[in-house]
Amino acid sequence: MFSCVKPYEDQNYSALRRDCRRRKVLFEDPLFPATDDSLYYKGTPGPAVRWKRPKGICEDPRLFVDGISSHDLHQGQVGNCWFVAACSSLASRESLWQKVIPDWKEQEWDPEKPNAYAGIFHFHFWRFGEWVDVVIDDRLPTVNNQLIYCHSNSRNEFWCALVEKAYAKELRLDEPPHTCWSSLCGYPQLVTQVHVLGAAGLKDSPTGANSYVIIKCEGDKVRSAVQKGTSTPEYNVKGIFYRKKLSQPITVQVWNHRVLKDEFLGQVHLKADPDNLQALHTLHLRDRNSRQPSNLPGTVAVHILSSTSLMAV
Template sequence: MIWRRLLLKSSSSRSQNPAKAASWTSTIQLWLRFMLAVDGKLGRNSDLWMPGTEPCSGCIMFSSVKAYEGQQYAALKKQCLQNRTLFEDPLFPTVDESLFYQGNRIGRVHWKRPKELCSDPHLFVDGISAHDLHQGQLGNCWFVAACSSLASRESLWQKVIPDWKEQEWNSEKPDSYAGIFHFRFWRFGEWADVVIDDRLPTVNNQLVYCHSNDSNEFWSALVEKAYAKVYGCYEALDGGNTADALVDFTGGVSEPTDLLEGQFSQDEAARNQLFERVLKVHNRDGLISCSIRATSSADMEARLDCGLVKGHAYAVTDVRRVRLGHGLLAYFKSEKLTMIRMRNPWGEREWNGPWSDSSEEWQKVSEREREKLGVTVQEDGEFCCEGQKVRSPVHKNNCNPEFDTKGVFYRRKSKGGVHIEIYNKNVGHDSFLGQVTLSSEPSDLQQHTIHLRDKGNRQSNDLPGTLTVRIITSNTLTEI
């Protein structure tokens, strides 16, 4: 699905009555193919911009938090503490319907609280890391890869796991624990605060699904449970798109790049340009994943000679240039290598080609440079690959930059907020798509994105006709 750069052609109709709210309507002519972003699956960022203007101020969207299904975390926890009971979530009970669409495919499941699985449970053990996650008996590598990427960005995971210190087990105050957690996901323009209890599905006293290296660390299993609750059951996470999870974790807009398209295999300049783009996204705290296309169901999870797996998602955990050489010679040499570090959610099955963990190529790199890149010779699912080689066999990467929640430009600062309404005109009538209210704080950014998401299924849909953006303010803004 490709989002094209669109030109806002102003069909401004300014209100003649200054007492009324100023209003302009701008129509985007869809002379390029415009795709509706369905449940987070979208392509290039659609930068909406006004020609011939040099805006000096912008605005910031209010990011509200809404209690999912009306469950208020603070109130529920307070009630449990007062009653001295552990929370049991009536909206996501410990039954097979919370695990599967129908039937039970893994045998007798026991739902257990972390305290029943170990004596000293924690959300995090020695901090949070991409290495914390291992995929369980569910085909949700796309979700686990997204979690691995999320774990590398403190500013982002603290949005998904709010108040983590307050939610952490406190051995000194055991009476403060109520068996309740909450996590936040971006859902249709706002953060949804999702409440769960801490009962997790187990078989033979082992977690069935996502789990950590450390048997007493539970953040990944609890985040996965909250995500499964939003989607209806755990099985709903079996098969998906990493970009969906990246959007849900950040409120961002994903940008897929198909490396089988374009001139990446023949054009070195195109490959260099791609690496610069990926490096830029990484340095701006973006989340990146990649995968290899499976052409048939028989191809799914087939292992290639290079060690990578088809139809499987990998998290990109680092992107950088690495100096070649040792000692002072490395600083005087201009030669640098472009490197991308990736992680398999399975925690195993790594790349075995050039620059794999124990390959002889690492002898060209000093120990200090290897430490910077986090090179470890162990089967942990994480590996490095030369940036120039990522084009083959990896076919797609999803760059998910932190979403600048700013939407429009104007020359004069508004006295109040700015209200934006979006309509789709098709076959003679307007369909209301959504609205957002933005503040009037100044900004020096000059390009912004409008992101449309369908609440239906995950299949691609075209958005025909024209898209109308109506901007309403409390006072007149000049030259918008």
């Protein structure tokens, strides 16, 4: 079915896999190295990233857990809602995802044959009128042992993270990310970066105010790591969102992490007005239930940067 598939950058999956097995090593892709240069077009924003193979993230990694579902996906910090939407559509039709994820049974982890695993995967993308086979290694960017980009509901399911890495490799080697973004999304209405710096004066709780924030924008969201034992946490979490409905506000929620059920501490809404493209806000937390929200204990500091060009954020 894929006799006309072209190896991307002349990397032959079968030959590379055989060579790794022969040498008893895990594949390391020289064209898409596990470095910051593979993550960012310019600069290295955010906390330090550690590249990990799935076996270093969980004990029992799988390509698929209980099959493939359009509800598996979360976009992570890059804010590429268009990619997550495309993958969700892909997952809903078996005839489609089996074209993009070839030989999936062969690529799946086999706990009975651990020595057969070579840390290499390949995926097919339709590009300029032909199928292209893109090879990657399995090293994925993490912060605090959590995948920072596209990931599944199941911690040990990696198909979407690996497909995203293969697609990112294809885009990175072809053209700068800002050009790719424009061509994939059409003319961008507005690209907004939301940088939650931290909070102060959060109310006391039995857990010491072990808090985290969630940034929500047009159905997408980014969550920070839990900041433990402080009423003045520094979240330093960023999210980049492609916005089409500029009248809808961006929401930042603060939550207290509890053993049984997390506790809502408050939220703020930001308009991110296109006429005020860069602003630093310190806002009082408000309730979410009452018709006229009242101020709650604590403030949150948020930096907003909006532009019609991804390069600017």
